Amino acid sequence: MNYKTSRIIKRILLNIPLAIGAIIMLAPLVWMLSTAISPNSFLPRQTLMPDWQNLTLQNFVDAWNFPSATTEGLTMGRFFLNTVIMTVCIVIGGLLFDSMAGYVIARKEFPGRTFFGFLALSTLMVPFYVTAIPQYLIVKDLGWMNTFQALIVPSLASGMGIHLFRSHFRSVPIELEECAKLDGASDFRIFFSVMIPISKPIIGTMTTLKAMWSWNQFLWPLIVINDKTMYTIQQGLTFFQGLAVTQYGYLCAGMTLAILPLLVVFLCMQNFFIGGLTAGAVKG
Amino acid sequence: MIVASKRERFGYYLFLLPAFIIFGTFIFGPMIYSFYLSFCKYSLVTATSAKWIGLDNYLNLFKNMQFLAAVKNTAIFTVILVPLTLFGGLMVAIGINSKLIKYKRFYKICYYIPYVSSMVAVSYVFKILFSGRPDGVMNALLQSIGLEPIGWLASADWDLIVVILLSFWKQVGYVMIIYLGGLLAIPDDVYEAVSLDPISGTTMLRKITLPLLKPTTMFLLVTEVINSFQIFTPVHVMTSGGPGMATLTLVTLLYEKGFKNSEMGQASAIAVIIFVVLLILSIIQNKVDSKE
Incomplete structure (x- = not known):
């Protein structure tokens, strides 16, 4: 041979x-x-x-309007839109807060800097389930049950995001900042018009990761949302289970709606996504 | 570093403020609160405030059949799933990484599409496919190749296995991606140097590739154990812990106690136990890491 x-x-x-x-x-x-x-x-x-x-495609049409027969405005379509609103807010707000914190921890000298860096990293060690009960009690005390705030606010900052932004900003040459400073730009100005525009790769990575975390979250909505008009799509799927007879066409169309949007995002931003997963694995 | 004035420093703290208010309110505060609650009796139905009862929650848990079953199931689940996923992910990664494979990108996508898919949705898919009824999809498949139908999710012997199958299917793509990252970091000349000696593929794997991948393996081991410890969604969707207590896991029990029976104290004690175990694991990993 x-x-x-x-x-x-x-x-x-x-x-x-x-x-x-x-x-x-x-x-x-x-x-x-x-x-x-x-x-x-x-x-x-x-x-x-x-x-x-x-x-x-009839199943998709029917699934989109699905449990509407029982209550007005209570459809998979509604759940889908709720989830889109939640995800968009978490991604945009989260990117802003993570990048701001990551920026000063990476580039500025001030008392407590290392401590804040350590705190941000240590949040990675606390699994969500460990804090779920007090989080629920706090949300209840704030009067946030069944609101978008309850779904969005706790996810607006992430230790992983701050960590990745920090490593990214560390690698930016100091001259860029100094030039802008000589031109009289404020820190806010430098951050938004110099630092953010050169962070596209890391923003792409964090967008895919945050979109995945928030679109797929299940236990948290299950705890803080019991008003059905505020359901996320993941919760909405449990509707189909409550029926006496399972209608497989509807159920599968509903599940496709719960999976597909994220799949599209991830296929479009594949390299960012893989980069994000691998970045998490590298000790910084 | 540029020397900062007092006013500028104030600005820095403003940059930190939003993220750390959220951490304080939703992570650090709740952690301390969780510890406190675990020593209290606090039922949202009957009481308006928490009452200190010392170690009772912990002592009761260790006498509780459900808790012991949950510990056992979570342990079995973790011990089977983690090695399986690590091995599977490594094999796929080595395969895809080979120079003989052309459509690397296509394979990668196939293997990690499940990882991106919603856990709730795929749990429903598996629930239908692995239905215990004789006319279920997997049972029909078994019968068509001449095998007996299996009780799957309706049987106490098989339902944990279905949960493990689903978790393996969902997680193996992630492990593959991380191992591929590790494999790419091994410089080509290592292999070139070795290829001068006539050694077999398995020796190469055992003597060269695996030792070089050790940091990746350690990272994956810890992350996967942490993930497995927190298994919730598939159990909640497919079996709700049953039949009997056959698939009851720690987090399912926490959910039942805390949010169904509103026994916040008991549930917090479970949360603290999970946290302590995971913390010990992370510390061990750090020790191993810093030794090298």
Whole structure:
């Protein structure tokens, strides 16, 4: 056997397990999508493929308007919009707060600087579940139950974000700041018109991470939202379970709505996303 | 560094203020409050304020069947899932990293799409696929290749396995990405130097690749243990801890106690126990890291 054929055989041997694995990884989601675009049914689909002759988007329309029969304005569409509002606010607000804190910790000299850096990092050691109960009591005392504030405010700052922004700003040459300072720019001005514009990669990374955290959060909305018109889409999915008979077409369309937006964001910003995950793994 | 005036310094604190108000209100404050509550009896239904009862919450927990079951299930879950995910993720990463593989980007996407997908939605998908009914999707598949149907989520022997399968499927892509990062950091000349000697692929893996990946493995080990300890969503969606107590986990129990029965004290004691265990793990990791 010559070198070339042995290489081809090796290539095939390596591709087969990887391809089988990839099919297993995608199968549950393909099944979900196939069910969603086939006519609604009271039985789960027994095949991965959709009903090619009767492809339909009707399930999405019905899922979007879904439990509306019972209460006015109580639809998956509403839950979807609630989740979009929550996610957009968390991403924008969170980026602002994280970058501001990361900036001064990285670049400025003041009493308590190392301490604040340490505090920000130490928040990474506290899992959400450990503080869930007091957080709930605080939100209740603030009168924030069933509001967007309750969903958004606790997620507006993240130790990971501050940490990544800090490492990024550290690598910016000091001359940039000094030039702006000589021109008479204030710290606020320097931050917003010099530092932020050169931070696009890190902003991209943090956008994907924050979007993922906030879109997919489940336990926290479950605790602070019990008014159904304020449900997030993840909570909204539990609606389908409460029904006497599961309508698989609706359910799968609903689940697709809960997965797809994030998937689109992540496919568009793939490199930022991978960069973010890997950055978290590197000790700074 | 530019020397700062008093007024400028005041400005710096303003930059820190929003983030640290949030940390104070929603992380550090609640942590201290959690410790305090864990020594109190505080039922939101019957009492308006917390009453100090010392160690009773902890003592009661260790006599509580549900808590012991939750500890056992969480431990089994973690001990099976973590090595499995690390091994699976490493294998996929090594495969994709090979020079013989062409469509690296395509494979990467396939493997970590589950990681980005909503846990609630995929839990429902698995709940339908692994339904215990004989006409469930997986059971139909088993029967079509001549096997007996399995009780899956309806059976106390299988439901923890379904939760593990789902978690593996969801998490393996993340592990792969991190290992790929680690593999890329190994310089090419290490392999070139070795390739002069005739050694097999497995020896190369054992003697060269694995030792070089050790920091990555340590990081993943700790993060994955921390994640597994906090398993909640799939259990809540698929089984609610049942049948019986077969899939009751620590965080599911915390949720039940705190938010269903509103026993804030008991639930806080569980939270503190989870925190202490995870803290000890992190400290061990730091010790190992700094030794090297």
